[in-house]
Amino acid sequence: GESVGLHLPTLSVQEGDNSIINCAYSNSASDYFIWYKQESGKGPQFIIDIRSNMDKRQGQRVTVLLNKTVKHLSLQIAATQPGDSAVYFCAENLRGGGSNYKLTFGKGTLLTVNP
């Protein structure tokens, strides 16, 4: 079946270092990808998105890279801070017919930032 998955379930980094969270997807027809951050007991918080016609997109301290050749997505966080500690999900947009729109989430990567 088609799914979105993550290479590593956990990632531990030192405060101030850069973090890279990876994600693989299998649906070559997907055209939209999003990264969400979820803190314990809270809902997913939108971080950044990218459409399939782009390879890279930058936000504040975050960069998303899309490699369609190998169906790989990554989230780079610069100068990681303790407040960045959370579970990070990549999500894939599976566009259906008409106005259907739904996301398929991976299982998530737990990022822990050590002071």
Added chain:
Amino acid sequence: NAGVMQNPRHLVRRRGQEARLRCSPMKGHSHVYWYRQLPEEGLKFMVYLQKENIIDESGMPKERFSAEFPKEGPSILRIQQVVRGDSAAYFCASSRSAGNTIYFGEGSWLTVV
């Protein structure tokens, strides 16, 4: 600028009871989505609604689960005759239109005892 509002945040139900979860989308958003998250798993799509219409319910269990988004008032996710396996976090999300960014609420945690 209020975000997606969900209530209750926590709900405890005994097996066989009904659970009703409410969601008010962000201002200006007319598209609502419900997702379920089991412990230590990613979110799973359940249903996509617009006002008075169910657009895509392919992720909804065939029995006991229903959703609505009436012309007036919040969207409701209703679970009848709850079982322990229904224990999960239920997230509502909204967008201005299909294809726009989806924003999630803080979730409703259902515990079935």
